[in-house]
Amino acid sequence: MSDNMLRANGARVLADLYALRAIGAHNTGVHKPTFSEPHLRSLQWLAQKLPEAGLAAEIDGIGNVLGTSSKPGPKLLAGSHLESQNYAGWLDGPLGVIYALEAARVINPDPDTRGAVEVASWCDEEGHFGSFLGSRSYVGALTEAEIDAARDRTSGRPMREALHDAGLAGRPRVAAVPGRHIGYLEAHIEQGQTLEGGGLSIGVVTSIVGIWQYRIRFTGEQNHAGTTRMDVRKDAGLALARFCVGIDERFPSLCGPRTVWTTGRITLDPGAPSIIPGAAEMLFQIRDDDPSVIARLEDLLRTMADDVTAAGRCSVAVERLRTGAPAMMDGTIQQAIEAASLACAGGKSIRIPSGAGHDAQVLATIMPAGMLFVPSIGGISHHWTENTADADIVTGAEVFVDACKRLLAR
Amino acid sequence: MSDNMLRANGARVLADLYALRAIGAHNTGVHKPTFSEPHLRSLQWLAQKLPEAGLAAEIDGIGNVLGTSSKPGPKLLAGSHLESQNYAGWLDGPLGVIYALEAARVINPDPDTRGAVEVASWCDEEGHFGSFLGSRSYVGALTEAEIDAARDRTSGRPMREALHDAGLAGRPRVAAVPGRHIGYLEAHIEQGQTLEGGGLSIGVVTSIVGIWQYRIRFTGEQNHAGTTRMDVRKDAGLALARFCVGIDERFPSLCGPRTVWTTGRITLDPGAPSIIPGAAEMLFQIRDDDPSVIARLEDLLRTMADDVTAAGRCSVAVERLRTGAPAMMDGTIQQAIEAASLACAGGKSIRIPSGAGHDAQVLATIMPAGMLFVPSIGGISHHWTENTADADIVTGAEVFVDACKRLLAR
Numbered sequence: 001m002s003d004n005m006l007r008a009n010g011a012r013v014l015a016d017l018y019a020l021r022a023i024g025a026h027n028t029g030v031h032k033p034t035f036s037e038p039h040l041r042s043l044q045w046l047a048q049k050l051p052e053a054g055l056a057a058e059i060d061g062i063g064n065v066l067g068t069s070s071k072p073g074p075k076l077l078a079g080s081h082l083e084s085q086n087y088a089g090w091l092d093g094p095l096g097v098i099y100a101l102e103a104a105r106v107i108n109p110d111p112d113t114r115g116a117v118e119v120a121s122w123c124d125e126e127g128h129f130g131s132f133l134g135s136r137s138y139v140g141a142l143t144e145a146e147i148d149a150a151r152d153r154t155s156g157r158p159m160r161e162a163l164h165d166a167g168l169a170g171r172p173r174v175a176a177v178p179g180r181h182i183g184y185l186e187a188h189i190e191q192g193q194t195l196e197g198g199g200l201s202i203g204v205v206t207s208i209v210g211i212w213q214y215r216i217r218f219t220g221e222q223n224h225a226g227t228t229r230m231d232v233r234k235d236a237g238l239a240l241a242r243f244c245v246g247i248d249e250r251f252p253s254l255c256g257p258r259t260v261w262t263t264g265r266i267t268l269d270p271g272a273p274s275i276i277p278g279a280a281e282m283l284f285q286i287r288d289d290d291p292s293v294i295a296r297l298e299d300l301l302r303t304m305a306d307d308v309t310a311a312g313r314c315s316v317a318v319e320r321l322r323t324g325a326p327a328m329m330d331g332t333i334q335q336a337i338e339a340a341s342l343a344c345a346g347g348k349s350i351r352i353p354s355g356a357g358h359d360a361q362v363l364a365t366i367m368p369a370g371m372l373f374v375p376s377i378g379g380i381s382h383h384w385t386e387n388t389a390d391a392d393i394v395t396g397a398e399v400f401v402d403a404c405k406r407l408l409a410r
Numbered sequence: 411m412s413d414n415m416l417r418a419n420g421a422r423v424l425a426d427l428y429a430l431r432a433i434g435a436h437n438t439g440v441h442k443p444t445f446s447e448p449h450l451r452s453l454q455w456l457a458q459k460l461p462e463a464g465l466a467a468e469i470d471g472i473g474n475v476l477g478t479s480s481k482p483g484p485k486l487l488a489g490s491h492l493e494s495q496n497y498a499g500w501l502d503g504p505l506g507v508i509y510a511l512e513a514a515r516v517i518n519p520d521p522d523t524r525g526a527v528e529v530a531s532w533c534d535e536e537g538h539f540g541s542f543l544g545s546r547s548y549v550g551a552l553t554e555a556e557i558d559a560a561r562d563r564t565s566g567r568p569m570r571e572a573l574h575d576a577g578l579a580g581r582p583r584v585a586a587v588p589g590r591h592i593g594y595l596e597a598h599i600e601q602g603q604t605l606e607g608g609g610l611s612i613g614v615v616t617s618i619v620g621i622w623q624y625r626i627r628f629t630g631e632q633n634h635a636g637t638t639r640m641d642v643r644k645d646a647g648l649a650l651a652r653f654c655v656g657i658d659e660r661f662p663s664l665c666g667p668r669t670v671w672t673t674g675r676i677t678l679d680p681g682a683p684s685i686i687p688g689a690a691e692m693l694f695q696i697r698d699d700d701p702s703v704i705a706r707l708e709d710l711l712r713t714m715a716d717d718v719t720a721a722g723r724c725s726v727a728v729e730r731l732r733t734g735a736p737a738m739m740d741g742t743i744q745q746a747i748e749a750a751s752l753a754c755a756g757g758k759s760i761r762i763p764s765g766a767g768h769d770a771q772v773l774a775t776i777m778p779a780g781m782l783f784v785p786s787i788g789g790i791s792h793h794w795t796e797n798t799a800d801a802d803i804v805t806g807a808e809v810f811v812d813a814c815k816r817l818l819a820r
Contacts, residue, residue, distance in 0.1 A: 190637065191634050191636075191637035192634070192637035192638060192639065193638075193639070193642060209636065211636070211684075213683060222792070222793060223789070223790065223791070223792070223793075224601050224602075224765070224766060224791045224792050225670065225672035225674060225695055225697070226601075226619065226621070226670065226697050226764075226765035226766040226767070227600065227601035227602035227764075227765040227766050227789070227791065228601075228602060228603075228670070228765075228789060229602065229603070229668070229670065230662075230669075230670055230671075232603060232789070235672070237654075237673055237674075237676065238654060238655075238658060238673065240651075241650075241651040241652075241654035241655050241673075242651075242655055244647070244648060244651035245648075245651050245652055245655050248648060252640075258639070259640075260635065260636065260638070260639065260640055261640075262635035262645075262683075262684070262685075262686055263647050263648065263651075263678075263687075264635060264647075264678065264681065264682050264683040264684065264685055264686075264687065265678055265681045265682065265683060266647065266676045266677075266678050267676075268673075268674065268675055268676050271674065271675045272674050272675065273623060273672075273674040273675060273693045273695050274621075274672070274674060274695065275672075275674055275792060276672055276674075277673075277674065283683045285635055285683050285684065287635070287636050354636075354637075355634070355636035355637040355638075356634060356636040356637050357636070379633070379637070379638060379642070380633070381633070381634050381637065382632075382633075382634055382685065383632065
């Protein structure tokens with residue numbers, strides 16, 4: 001570590017995370033959907049903390065909290081998000097915001113350190129109203145029309161109404177100033193088991209995988225479940241089940257080392273116990289950071305669908321709903337995190353891709369971006385039992401602050 | 411045929427069926443859910459027709475229409491139902507009611523024929539509010555508490571409210587008079603392809619299969635679809651798909667010649683594209699008229715579930731929701747239909763079980779009961795394209811009326 005006086009205060013980091021958990025607590029986790037009362041209270045909490053780090057605080061017209069420094073020299077942007085999935089974990093988001101706050105508190109007041117850490121809390125990373133609305137607003141990739149159309153996926157409440165009720169309607173949306181920042185750094189829980197399984201403290205994120213999403217529709221013939229003989233049925237639901245099993249048998253021979261695929265939803269039509277489903281649909285997702293891997297898997301998917309259709313009993317249509325754009329993390333930032341990990345965490349780090357999406361992939365479209373992971377106990381996330389050992393939280397904060405110093409010192 | 415003057419008037423039968431199709435028409439079918447305006451209008455239509463057959467008409471407190479004869483001698487009860495599945499066929503129900511009306515019109519006025527045909531239209535055979543509510547009321551197997559609890563499965567409207575709005579609240583429910591009838595006869599479209607495939611006119615129903623219904627639940631571990639490696643997943647949806655395919659592979663070696671099984675509904679929990687399902691559920695049904703066949707299939711189902719659970723990734727629980735009670739049709743009635751078919755349809759008949767449930771299975775609990783099927787074009791039913799050739803409708807009516815005469819003459 002370059003200066004023992006300039007290190008993270010682990011007790012302060014934990015105290016801040018506990019304070020945020022107390023707002024909207026649910027068992028040992030939190031329930032803070034975007035623009036819920038506990039979410040708005042968390043934004044206010046952060047805005048009141050930012051001056052401690054010498055930052056001017058602002059909550060903008062999309063619900064981003066931004067802490068801006070007037071200190072001369074290079075600026076590093078750091079942050080994450082404060083809303084949660086429904087009834088979910090306490091660290092998914094707040095960890096990265098508090099690490100950023102801590103880095104700013106340690107570094108910004110120090111007259112011997114050039115430049116400053118600026119802090120951001122991006123609104124709605126969890127996608128209650130859309131896809132990365134806060135960070136996309138900041139990088140200039142969000143239109144007013146998209147905000148007009150956005151609704152809470154659970155309640156249907158329009159985003160405009162939520163912004164109005166939060167007192168944010170009419171406020172300007174803060175946009176990135178080109179060239180202001182040397183880069184963006186975000187910390188997050190891993191949400192997987194690689195670090196825990198390897199006895200490691202730090203994940204140095206190499207890329208954020210792209211998400212390709214598909215709707216796969218099966219069309220058979222709806223008929224009476226009592227009077228239609230088995231040999232003449234055209235059961236769309238059974239065709240779907242066979243297809244799922246077929247994917248699981250054939251994907252492993254063509255996928256990459258970290259490809260993942262998931263059937264998250266299945267619907268049979270009409271979905272009645274006494275009717276043979278005439279139609280069926282599955283939502284299917286593939287994630288990888290290598291588009292060429294996806295290309296050959298999608299080819300396989302379409303070949304499998306054509307084979308089923310050619311067999312004549314049911315027809316299958318594969319529709320791509322979402323085309324993934326993997327984001328590569330900046331090499332210099334990866335080196336800085338690795339050096340910080342050597343200095344503060346005994347070098348117990350590993351380079352890994354992120355299987356989950358994060359605001360860093362949006363920031364990466366306009367500036368060098370990097371991410372740092374800390375271990376997740378049992379790999380659990382998006383559930384209120386999500387957790388990380390206190391010692392790992394503190395180690396992560398120390399590595400994060402040290403990496404920020406190294407980046408500003410370059 | 412015993413008397414050429416006493417035969418069905420085919421043109422009159424078709425005209426009546428067309429008249430009923432015009433009430434609540436939907437394309438070439440009908441949309442007449444129980445207690446909808448077109449359903450109630452159909453009940454009124456029937457009540458006004460019954461006096462033509464010398465029958466006193468009554469719509470009772472559950473929505474059954476009953477036509478009662480004061481003619482001395484034996485009484486044969488005949489009928490079916492007038493409501494439809496949603497947006498479904500014109501003959502499923504009305505065919506049996508109009509055949510019964512026609513038999514009563516032909517037979518009852520004839521002074522040389524002993525006894526009379528009495529007509530019934532059973533309410534809600536299609537199960538919008540419950541299971542065979544009308545016929546179960548008639549045989550004394552429906553409590554007031556069950557009516558209190560019944561709600562329309564689509565709209566949620568309470569049955570009590572529907573009865574009140576229909577002007578039927580407070581009316582007595584008519585119950586069977588023990589010993590009054592020598593039996594019950596019901597005609598219906600086959601809803602399968604056995605008659606059409608064999609070039610046959612009449613199905614002589616031997617039994618109505620029982621329906622065994624199961625809820626099969628899979629429990630795995632909900633997790634993030636991006637960060638959870640394939641090899642550590644406990645995907646309940648995938649376990650369900652494998653189970654469906656396994657059933658289809660293993661049932662054929664143990665089932666009977668006409669056993670059918672259907673997975674009508676699949677639900678993944680939470681059903682989101684980016685979450686590995688932690689739980690999944692399927693509604694599964696088996697139909698057969700032989701409980702010993704079902705017993706060995708259910709054993710297989712439970713063995714398969716135990717095998718999955720023992721493998722350790724997901725656990726499977728099989729819960730029986732409904733235990734089928736196959737109903738055997740009366741042998742004397744089967745003989746009468748066969749003799750009528752020889753006389754009026756060139757003997758083009760076959761003995762077959764009914765894969766669908768019908769009110770006849772409820773009537774069979776208190777009197778000898780029988781059923782006659784006419785061909786379904788393409789085997790289609792529960793869809794507005796359901797149809798039967800006019801010539802087959804007329805032939806069926808002639809066989810039906812002749813069978814009624816034979817039964818009354820015994």
